[in-house]
Amino acid sequence: MSGVEVITFGCRLNTYESEVMRSQAEAAGLNNAILVNTCAVTGEAVRQARQAIRRARRDNPHARIIVTGCAAQTEKQTFAEMAEVDAVLGNEEKLKAASYRALPDFGVSAEEKLRVNDIMSVRHTAPQMVKHIDGHVRAFIQVQNGCDHRCTFCIIPYGRGNSRSVPMGAVVDQARNLVDSGYREIVLTGVDATSYGADLPGEPTLGLLAKALLKQVPDIRRLRLSSIDSIEADRHLMDLIADEPRFMPHLHLSLQHGDDMILKRMKRRHLRADALRFIEEVRRLRPEISFGADMIAGFPTETEEMFENAARLAEEADIAHLHVFPYSPRPGTPAARMPQLDRSLIKDRAARLRATGQMLHQRHLDKMVGTRQWLLVENNGLAHTENFTLVTVPGLRPRDIVEATISGHNGKHLHMQLTAAAAA
Numbered sequence: 001m002s003g004v005e006v007i008t009f010g011c012r013l014n015t016y017e018s019e020v021m022r023s024q025a026e027a028a029g030l031n032n033a034i035l036v037n038t039c040a041v042t043g044e045a046v047r048q049a050r051q052a053i054r055r056a057r058r059d060n061p062h063a064r065i066i067v068t069g070c071a072a073q074t075e076k077q078t079f080a081e082m083a084e085v086d087a088v089l090g091n092e093e094k095l096k097a098a099s100y101r102a103l104p105d106f107g108v109s110a111e112e113k114l115r116v117n118d119i120m121s122v123r124h125t126a127p128q129m130v131k132h133i134d135g136h137v138r139a140f141i142q143v144q145n146g147c148d149h150r151c152t153f154c155i156i157p158y159g160r161g162n163s164r165s166v167p168m169g170a171v172v173d174q175a176r177n178l179v180d181s182g183y184r185e186i187v188l189t190g191v192d193a194t195s196y197g198a199d200l201p202g203e204p205t206l207g208l209l210a211k212a213l214l215k216q217v218p219d220i221r222r223l224r225l226s227s228i229d230s231i232e233a234d235r236h237l238m239d240l241i242a243d244e245p246r247f248m249p250h251l252h253l254s255l256q257h258g259d260d261m262i263l264k265r266m267k268r269r270h271l272r273a274d275a276l277r278f279i280e281e282v283r284r285l286r287p288e289i290s291f292g293a294d295m296i297a298g299f300p301t302e303t304e305e306m307f308e309n310a311a312r313l314a315e316e317a318d319i320a321h322l323h324v325f326p327y328s329p330r331p332g333t334p335a336a337r338m339p340q341l342d343r344s345l346i347k348d349r350a351a352r353l354r355a356t357g358q359m360l361h362q363r364h365l366d367k368m369v370g371t372r373q374w375l376l377v378e379n380n381g382l383a384h385t386e387n388f389t390l391v392t393v394p395g396l397r398p399r400d401i402v403e404a405t406i407s408g409h410n411g412k413h414l415h416m417q418l419t420a421a422a423a424a
Contacts, residue, residue: 003026003031004031004034004035005035005063006021006034006035006036007035007036007056008037009037009048010037010041010069011039012189013189014037014039014070015140016130016133017037017142018037019133019134021035021037022134023130024096025100027097028099029100030064030100032064033065035094036052036065036068038067038069039069039071040074043328046071049069049071050078053065053067053085054084056084064087066087066088067082068089068090068091069091069159072090072116074158087114089115090116091160092119092161093115103115119146130174130178132178132181132183136378137183137379139178139186139187140188141187141188142166143165143189143190143193143206144163144164144165144190144195144196145160146164146192147162147191147195149267149269150267151256151266151268152267152334154330154333155333156191157191160191163199165200168204168212171209171213172213172216175213175220176217179217179220184399184401185220185221185223185376187223187225187226188206188210188225189227192229193225193227194228194229194230194232196209205234205237206225206236206237207238211239211244214244214246220246222248223246225252226252227252228251228252228253229253229254229269231269238285241285242285248386249286249289250290250292252291252293254293254294255295256296257299257310257313258309258310258314259272259302259305262310266296266299267334272313279291290320290364290387290389291320292321293314293322294323294325295322295323295353297325297327297349298346298347298349299327300335300339300340307349307352311353314353314357315356318360318364320363320387322360322361323357326347327341327346364389365409365414368385368389368409369406369414372406373386373404373405374386375393375404377396377402381395390413391404391413391416392413392415403419404417405419
């Protein structure tokens with residue numbers, strides 16, 4: 001191979017940072033290299049990264065393999081000890097051209113491979129400019145990094161550091177740059193995006209940032225948030241939900257569970273009633289909105305009744321896009337020291353919760369049939385509605401925005417018929 005290939009795991013923030021990594025590595029003159037941007041959310045994510053590294057070495061025996069990302073930050077020795085790996089970079093180092101210029105030669109020891117600093121010492125997130133997001137029709141912009149909260153199950157603060165925000169002016173510049181490159185939908189991403197601005201002068205909020213973007217970059221056709229913590233939603237964000245048609249009617253919530261005792265043991269900052277109250281208020285402001293949510297099955301000490309409370313919350317909230325994670329103990333987190341459930345029970349509960357999610361998704365698809373929707377055409381013959389539902393759109397051009405009537409679904413994707421005045 002030649003050039004720089006990037007293999008990305010995990011969140012949209014990683015996807016954005018992979019483009020930064022690629023540009024910085026190329027600026028450093030790196031060639032014949034594979035960058036693996038890892039995720040640490042679950043043990044399975046780490047296993048998949050290790051598997052991909054071994055496969056990359058088999059397929060590219062002479063390439064340089066550089067591992068970075070959250071798992072490299074939290075389990076640096078694990079990757080440094082892999083014979084297939086030539087260097088390990090931390091989450092801060094991966095975004096700097098100097099890190100790639102300073103890489104050691106092949107055949108170094110595990111200690112010499114490591115370029116991972118203390119992420120907790122990082123106090124600022126430098127603005128990063130990219131012109132495109134490889135393979136994506138929607139453009140992601142990093143607005144925040146790190147997290148000041150310490151949920152008992154979560155390793156991510158130890159991979160990302162404390163919360164720090166990108167200045168508003170830099171976010172506006174990046175959005176303008178991406179819109180000028182032809183992107184029509186922008187997705188704001190962060191580790192804890194709704195904490196945006198607390199470390200900036202004047203303490204602007206995520207909602208205020210979104211308002212500024214839509215005002216100062218009027219060519220943004222569609223604006224989304226990647227994920228939010230509902231307890232941190234500010235009044236400006238609620239204004240956008242109610243009154244701004246370019247702010248897309250879909251929110252992905254970090255719910256994690258639906259039982260108050262488990263939420264407390266997770267050290268979450270909301271209870272069941274808080275989540276339902278927020279969802280009810282948002283639906284009052286924007287009836288067509290849909291919700292996604294992350295939920296964990298099999299958290300330590302979870303009883304059958306507690307699990308059923310979680311499933312009932314998903315139903316009561318009518319979550320259209322439920323992302324279920326079987327609990328995975330992450331070394332060093334408080335939850336890993338709590339009494340653990342049997343792995344077979346965790347898998348069973350995760351499967352049952354996914355079945356609830358599939359039922360809710362079917363219900364959502366049924367309700368969409370017969371409605372008119374504006375679709376952003378993506379790659380591979382698919383598009384997203386404004387409320388983030390996938391639609392089959394064979395033969396349409398990526399990045400086009402078209403109007404269609406939803407004619408049915410196949411249990412996974414909606415089907416559509418274009419309206420007479422389809423394109424916009």
